[in-house]
Amino acid sequence: MTDAPADVVLEVEDLAVTFEGPDGRRTRAVDGVGFSVHRGRTLGIVGESGCGKSVTSLAVMGLLPKAGARVSGRVVFDGQDLLAASERTMRDLRGDRLAMIFQEPMTSLNPSYTVGDQIMEVLLRHRSMSRAAARERAIEMLRRVRIPTPEQRFDDYPHRLSGGMRQRVMIAMALACDPGLLIADEPTTALDVTIQAQILELMRGLREETGAAIVLITHDLGVVAEVCDEVVVMYAGQVVERASVGDLFAFPQHPYTVGLLGALPRFDERRDRLSAIEGAVPDMSAPPSGCRFAARCPFRIDRCAELPPLAPVAPGRLSRCWRAPLEALAA
Amino acid sequence: MLTVISKRLTQLVPTLFFVSVLIFGLQHLLPGDPALVMAGEERDPVVIEQIRRQYRLDQPIPVQYLHWVRGVLSGDLGESMRLKEPVLDLVRQKLPVTLQLAVMSMIVALVLGVTLGILSAVYRGRTLDHLVNVVGLAGISTPNFWLGIMMILFFAVELGWLPASGYVSPFEDWRQSLATTIMPAFVLGNSIAGVIMRHTRSAMIQALDSDYVRTARAKGLSEGSVVLKHAMRNALTPVITLGALEFGTLLSGAVLTEQIFSIPGFGKLIVDAVFNRDYAVVQGVVLVTATTYIALNLLADIGYILVNPRLRA
Numbered sequence: 194m195t196d197a198p199a200d201v202v203l204e205v206e207d208l209a210v211t212f213e214g215p216d217g218r219r220t221r222a223v224d225g226v227g228f229s230v231h232r233g234r235t236l237g238i239v240g241e242s243g244c245g246k247s248v249t250s251l252a253v254m255g256l257l258p259k260a261g262a263r264v265s266g267r268v269v270f271d272g273q274d275l276l277a278a279s280e281r282t283m284r285d286l287r288g289d290r291l292a293m294i295f296q297e298p299m300t301s302l303n304p305s306y307t308v309g310d311q312i313m314e315v316l317l318r319h320r321s322m323s324r325a326a327a328r329e330r331a332i333e334m335l336r337r338v339r340i341p342t343p344e345q346r347f348d349d350y351p352h353r354l355s356g357g358m359r360q361r362v363m364i365a366m367a368l369a370c371d372p373g374l375l376i377a378d379e380p381t382t383a384l385d386v387t388i389q390a391q392i393l394e395l396m397r398g399l400r401e402e403t404g405a406a407i408v409l410i411t412h413d414l415g416v417v418a419e420v421c422d423e424v425v426v427m428y429a430g431q432v433v434e435r436a437s438v439g440d441l442f443a444f445p446q447h448p449y450t451v452g453l454l455g456a457l458p459r460f461d462e463r464r465d466r467l468s469a470i471e472g473a474v475p476d477m478s479a480p481p482s483g484c485r486f487a488a489r490c491p492f493r494i495d496r497c498a499e500l501p502p503l504a505p506v507a508p509g510r511l512s513r514c515w516r517a518p519l520e521a522l523a524a
Numbered sequence: 525m526l527t528v529i530s531k532r533l534t535q536l537v538p539t540l541f542f543v544s545v546l547i548f549g550l551q552h553l554l555p556g557d558p559a560l561v562m563a564g565e566e567r568d569p570v571v572i573e574q575i576r577r578q579y580r581l582d583q584p585i586p587v588q589y590l591h592w593v594r595g596v597l598s599g600d601l602g603e604s605m606r607l608k609e610p611v612l613d614l615v616r617q618k619l620p621v622t623l624q625l626a627v628m629s630m631i632v633a634l635v636l637g638v639t640l641g642i643l644s645a646v647y648r649g650r651t652l653d654h655l656v657n658v659v660g661l662a663g664i665s666t667p668n669f670w671l672g673i674m675m676i677l678f679f680a681v682e683l684g685w686l687p688a689s690g691y692v693s694p695f696e697d698w699r700q701s702l703a704t705t706i707m708p709a710f711v712l713g714n715s716i717a718g719v720i721m722r723h724t725r726s727a728m729i730q731a732l733d734s735d736y737v738r739t740a741r742a743k744g745l746s747e748g749s750v751v752l753k754h755a756m757r758n759a760l761t762p763v764i765t766l767g768a769l770e771f772g773t774l775l776s777g778a779v780l781t782e783q784i785f786s787i788p789g790f791g792k793l794i795v796d797a798v799f800n801r802d803y804a805v806v807q808g809v810v811l812v813t814a815t816t817y818i819a820l821n822l823l824a825d826i827g828y829i830l831v832n833p834r835l836r837a
């Protein structure tokens with residue numbers, strides 16, 4: 194947030210997503226989310242399961258179902274508001290300037306086509322190149338994501354590859370057209386620990402090579418500490434804290450973040466650590482009118498019945514809490 | 525792949541054995557004596573006796589069976605008592621007719637079923653989906669004979685566009701052949717189209733909700749490419765199997781429709797044979813149909829393996 198504005202690749206303002214169920218029930222899965230991502234930097238989005246991380250990223254990509262999802266706010270990418278863009282424009286951007294990889298490497302590749310075909314497809318879609326050139330480039334991408342013997346892997350069907358290898362293929366596919374922004378939605382959650390570390394290392398290397406901005410969505414504060422420059426903490430569809438990684442870990446400014454850090458994992462308990470905070474996430478079809486964290490917050494006061502704004506608490510950082518800055522509360 | 529084929533082939537022998545015993549046995553339970561039918565009005569005991577001997581009807585059924593099996597194994601399906609022609613020749617004449625009808629029906633069924641199935645999956649929950657489902661259900665539940673008669677009344681009698689009945693071989697006059705078979709093919713295809721549509725719809729919905737389709741969209745591919753390439757390739761695999769099985773039933777199941785349109789195919793052959801106690805023909809036709817059905821199953825399995833890279837190896 195200290196960079197010059199020219200460096201901003203993606204600026205999300207007041208993004209809201211409401212799902213309308215078949216029974217007419219509305220779920221506001223994302224409610225006024227904002228953040229910005231800078232060239233060559235990595236923004237982490239953290240939060241418990243169901244807090245709206247995936248919905249946020251799908252909204253940026255324009256991949257939410259047309260029927261049933263209402264999206265509002267502003268998503269400015271390279272100076273263009275994506276929410277106002279036509280579907281055609283979005284299709285031209287997706288896979289080219291805007292790329293995404295998903296949480297489920299095992300099922301995200303089409304089982305009926307070879308990995309080579311699937312990488313070539315994105316190149317042929319967005320670049321006017323011959324099949325031979327696309328093939329060459331696809332093999333080069335496989336090599337860049339450190340897949341051994343890429344010429345042979347090229348003709349493999351996804352089922353022949355392990356989860357880690359498939360995620361590498363997804364990364365190769367996402368980066369094939371040199372995107373300005375890569376959204377990685379929990380890219381390592383489904384993988385085991387050593388593979389996780391390799392994939393993160395790979396992403397870090399590729400970011401340096403390509404200069405792409407990255408949005409990394411994760412449950413894992415360990416991952417955030419390792420890879421990210423800035424962090425957005427989400428709770429129940431809202432941003433509750435925004436800060437640089439150093440600041441966030443040194444002085445968390447929202448009780449929820451404090452809880453997350455307090456529940457920071459030992460290495461043998463990697464899953465579910467965010468739910469180590471007592472209590473459950475509010476029902477998003479009927480969210481509380483006050484602070485959404487109130488039911489679980491140890492610092493709660495009367496005023497918390499009113500929704501706090503996301504407000505600056507120190508240079509370059511925001512917190513959605515009436516009692517921030519929290520330093521005074523530390524006991 | 526080889527194991528699948530050999531497994532099917534080893535199933536083939538006992539299945540055919542069972543089928544042949546079944547037809548043979550059931551047939552002899554039918555009331556009526558073929559020799560009497562053959563002998564005609566006079567019922568001259570000498571003639572009847574002679575016919576009995578000629579066609580071995582005087583021997584015990586197991587002996588008749590063994591004799592028949594021996595013939596089949598040497599490529600001889602016996603002789604039609606009524607038409608005095610080798611059964612194999614009759615099959616050779618009628619099979620192409622039924623096959624032509626089956627292929628055309630299958631084309632109708634696949635074009636209608638797959639197209640409507642994909643449309644209703646893509647527009648699921650919307651008006652078009654409901655509309656297609658109503659049409660599909662109507663297609664399944666309309667009796668073939670009724671639809672056949674209605675089509676004859678409308679297109680042949682009322683409009684005079686198509687001949688009401690009869691058959692012309694495509695080798696004689698392909699236009700006329702098409703004209704005589706298009707209505708029965710539509711009638712038969714229509715009833716299968718509904719089934720294919722439902723399978724296509726549910727397989728397509730599953731495919732469209734899959735992660736790999738989301739990936740395809742994230743690559744910026746057009747909706748056409750997402751639906752027709754990424755989703756359809758996976759969704760059509762089960763539909764292939766279904767299609768092959770339905771094709772098998774078309775070979776034997778067209779009896780009524782062939783009757784209505786006076787198409788001289790397998791259906792008509794077998795109906796005439798049953799009414800005339802023409803045992804050898806019934807046995808021959810059922811045997812050929814059963815063998816074809818099993819062979820189609822095998823082909824479906826092979827097709828399934830070929831389009832499914834996980835099963836190739």
Ligand SMILES: Nc1ncnc2c1ncn2[C@@H]1O[C@H](COP(=O)(O)OP(=O)(O)OP(=O)(O)O)[C@@H](O)[C@H]1O
Nearest residue numbers: 212220222241242243244245246247248249258477
């Ligand atoms: N297509 C949809 N229709 C209706 N509700 C949806 C839809 N997609 C997501 N939701 C709801 O939106 C909320 C946020 O979901 P989201 O997938 O963004 O969570 P998440 O933060 O990514 O969780 P996780 O860590 O488990 O991936 C959830 O309550 C979910 O049930």
Ligand code: SF4
Nearest residue numbers: 484487490497514515
């Ligand atoms: S506003 Fe109140 S309830 Fe909400 S986090 Fe701050 S102290 Fe807790």
Ligand SMILES: [Mg+2]
Nearest residue numbers: 246247248378
């Ligand atoms: Mg998610």
